[in-house]
Amino acid sequence: MSTDPPRDFDAVYAEHAAFVWRALRALGVAPAQLDDAMQDVFVVVHQKLESFDGEARLTTWLFAIARRIASHYRRAAGRAARSEAVDHEIASETSTFEETSRREAAALVTAILAELDDDKRDLLVLVELEQVPVPEVAAYLGIPLNTAYSRLRLARRAFDAALARRRGGRR
């Protein structure tokens, strides 16, 4: 568990804004909505930072906020609009091969995550995308470690299955 969490808002932003940005995107916030979603997250952080008790890691605390914000945006925008935004972003940007590859990977991961239920998506974003240790995730979710591993296994299987379906569909 984290002790002595940073209480300086600017420091929190500087250190974790990129994490929140990635999390919001992975959780399905459309690119055009990211600025708004970031604002929402960090306004809440600004309000609540003083009351952050350090029982959770700062990253998982931020993720919990980002998750609620992203959920709001997903409900509001709808899946179709979200996919449209991602597709448009890929199609319209002029990039190097590496950038394009990364962007396509991001879009594919985001699209597959959007198909999963919330629990699986949260686990995969934290563990596979952000490399948060499973014990921390278990603490964040308030579940036993073994349960976290069990759910993670199911989430990984679901992701792999969805990926295989997409790959199969291309061939």
Add this chain to the structure above:
Amino acid sequence: MSDELSFEARMLFREARHGLAPEHGDLARARARVRAAIAGGAVVASVASIARPAAAATSKATIIAASVAIAGAGAGIGWWATHRTHEPTPAIVAPEPAPRAPARATRVIDDAPHTTIVPSITVTPLPAPVATAPRHKSSPRAEEPVVAPPPAPPPPDVSVVDTPAVDPPAIDPLARELARVRDADAALRAGDAAGALAIVRASRDEDPDGQLAAELAAIEIDALCALDRTGDAATAAAAFHRRWPRSTLGARVRASCADPGGNP
């Protein structure tokens, strides 16, 4: 089946981590908006202690002036970011019928306490928006059609109006830039594209690398389109995409008359 992700999936996540990362300038732009929102909501008692004590000496008049600028500019940015498309955009501020809120305030984020920003400053009305969809994401009146703001609206029915000791926001370069965005936006909406263009360029002369340079550039492109200066708009749009290749405003620029997306 293994408990681990497939190799392909792991590689995909690794690439995606880069692909999902913010571009240069994204976080600074987002930070500017957060600052504006926080400054606009700085009178909320629960967050007052976080603000810088050194700012406490600033007069209330300054607070109001800054909030007016921030609120108006926030509305302008929100309007710009969405008025060209009809995609559902619940999270962007609307021009306020009852102009009392900072950029994007008064929104219940979740079920937890202290998640609502409640502005307690009543400010003078913003310029009347023209034919713009209602955008305020949080107000209970968010679905009302946007018309000219009512004159001198009564104080908002907010729960926190007894302004405590405030750490007021200072008017800094960002606030000035926000005011420019607001003014340019208002001019454009009022049909004064030339005026909007002049404001944008004055702001650029003042601070070419301002934190809202992309927003101003986007308004400039729209103003050029409104003036039927399509060639200039295309040039400006191309410059926009070169400077901010992954800007969230890029789609809007492509939707403009400049439309360099079809001819990158």
